[in-house]
Amino acid sequence: MRFDVDDWQRFGLGQGQRVPVRLAGKADVWLFVTGVTETPPIVWVTMSRRMRAAG
DSSP, X not given: OEEEHHHHHHHTOOTTOEEEEOXXXXXXXXXXXXXXXXXXXXXXXXXXXXXXXXX
């Protein structure tokens, strides 16, 4: 997903957090933020349904 850096900072989210996502015509899903790459003025965010446990 792509966000404006100001919007991303306002959300206050970070890697590892679980967030609800709503897509048109589909049921809501909870996804984990698995990667964040800031290249102002854009932030690229990758998400997945599952995260690998540490260790």
